Each structure stands twice: as C-alpha cells, then as structure tokens.
Amino acid sequence: MEKSENLQTNDGSRQYYIPMEVTAETIKDFGINPSDAVWTKIGNKRKKVIMVLVTKEQYYEYMRPIWREDKREQRQEPMASLDKMYEETEYETADNSDLEADIMKQFMIDELHKALNELEEIDRTIMEMYSHDHSEAEIGKAVGMSQKGVNKRKHKLLLKLKTRLTDYR
Structure with a gap:
C-alpha cells in the first residue's frame, strides 16, 4: 500500500x-x-x-x-470462528488417542463455554450470529450497533476468548 x-x-x-x-x-x-x-x-x-x-x-x-x-x-480475510477455535478438539479414534490431550481438550471446551456464558447478552448475540456466518451489518441491525461497532467489539471478544484459552493449547 x-x-x-x-x-x-x-x-x-x-x-x-x-x-x-x-x-x-x-x-x-x-x-x-x-x-x-x-x-x-x-x-x-x-x-x-x-x-x-x-x-x-x-x-x-x-x-x-x-x-x-x-x-x-x-x-x-477469514476470521477465526468459534467453531474453528476448537475444531482441533475433536476426539481421535482409540487407536491413536492420547488421554492427556483428550482431557485438556475437554477442559478447553468447558472453559470456552464458561467464558461465553460470562459474556454480556449483546456479546453472546454477536458471537452466536458470527458463528452462524451472519454479516457484520446483519449483526449490527440485530443488536442496534453500527457495522464498525460490531467489527471492533467482535475483534475484542475473539482476543479476550483466545487469551483466556491460551493455557489450554
């Protein structure tokens, strides 16, 4: 540029x-x-x-x-969705399973659910709609915010969730 x-x-x-x-x-x-x-x-x-x-x-x-x-x-640019954040948490078949890794994955999923439940209602709505591929404009209309406001809030939320889950990676 x-x-x-x-x-x-x-x-x-x-x-x-x-x-x-x-x-x-x-x-x-x-x-x-x-x-x-x-x-x-x-x-x-x-x-x-x-x-x-x-x-x-x-x-x-x-x-x-x-x-x-x-x-x-x-x-x-594709943003990391909630599904992709723990896409790797799918359990492996018993042949190549690592019990410790499986337990850590389950802890991470539980921690993510706790983190999502602790969010304000508007933030949960934003994340829910975002995870279902709604545009920022659609999300903005649903929550009464501008598209830019949704974008900034979404980025802050994803960073907050990612930071909270760093111990489980």
Missing part, C-alpha cells in the same frame, strides 16, 4: 504529504534533489518517490480509496 504522511508541526498545525513516484528522468527533468527521493512500497512493488506537500482535502481525497480498499480486504 502507498505510504503517506500526516505530520504535526511545532505550532500545532498539520502538514499532509502523499507519495509521487519518480524516475531518474523525472528527477533530472524537474530538478528534484535526488536525496529527497526515498524508496517505499506501493502495492507489491518498491518504488522511488518524493513526498509532496498537499492540502488536507487533497490528502483525504488521495487516502480514502486506499483506506476503503484496506477495509474491504480486512472484511474478506
């Missing part, structure tokens, strides 16, 4: 910069100081750029599509 900057000056005002790709020819033709050109990653490739001072409006106009794309990619 493209790197941009938002810097605060000594007087408290902000300066906004966005990258502009340059080549050796561009540097020469426009009299750009070669030391002003830096390497940064744009997309999947490293590019030589100069940071151009822009207005706040230009900065946000430039960054909004990038932020939207980042958010779209985040939403497409």
Whole structure:
C-alpha cells in the first residue's frame, strides 16, 4: 500500500504529504534533489518517490480509496470462528488417542463455554450470529450497533476468548 504522511508541526498545525513516484528522468527533468527521493512500497512493488506537500482535502481525497480498499480486504480475510477455535478438539479414534490431550481438550471446551456464558447478552448475540456466518451489518441491525461497532467489539471478544484459552493449547 502507498505510504503517506500526516505530520504535526511545532505550532500545532498539520502538514499532509502523499507519495509521487519518480524516475531518474523525472528527477533530472524537474530538478528534484535526488536525496529527497526515498524508496517505499506501493502495492507489491518498491518504488522511488518524493513526498509532496498537499492540502488536507487533497490528502483525504488521495487516502480514502486506499483506506476503503484496506477495509474491504480486512472484511474478506477469514476470521477465526468459534467453531474453528476448537475444531482441533475433536476426539481421535482409540487407536491413536492420547488421554492427556483428550482431557485438556475437554477442559478447553468447558472453559470456552464458561467464558461465553460470562459474556454480556449483546456479546453472546454477536458471537452466536458470527458463528452462524451472519454479516457484520446483519449483526449490527440485530443488536442496534453500527457495522464498525460490531467489527471492533467482535475483534475484542475473539482476543479476550483466545487469551483466556491460551493455557489450554
């Protein structure tokens, strides 16, 4: 992704910069100081750029599509579901069973159920709907929250549950 900057000056005002790709020819033709050109990653490739001072409006106009794309990619990333959190807890056949591992798996499942039962009603609803593949927008409508609010709360809940279960892995 493209790197941009938002810097605060000594007087408290902000300066906004966005990258502009340059080549050796561009540097020469426009009299750009070669030391002003830096390497940064744009997309999947490293590019030589100069940071151009822009207005706040230009900065946000430039960054909004990038932020939207980042958010779209985040939403497409598969999140760990509750089912997947203890998918590996299925009991093995007796031929290759490890009694200690089976007991630890059962403790982990019990601890997960306790943790879920201790959640607030809204959090249990979010996790229940999420485990049944409902979208964040659908969950938000059901619990009276915005999609972004559901996303943040869901991430906090998953982290809380994962942290609680670390002793059982």
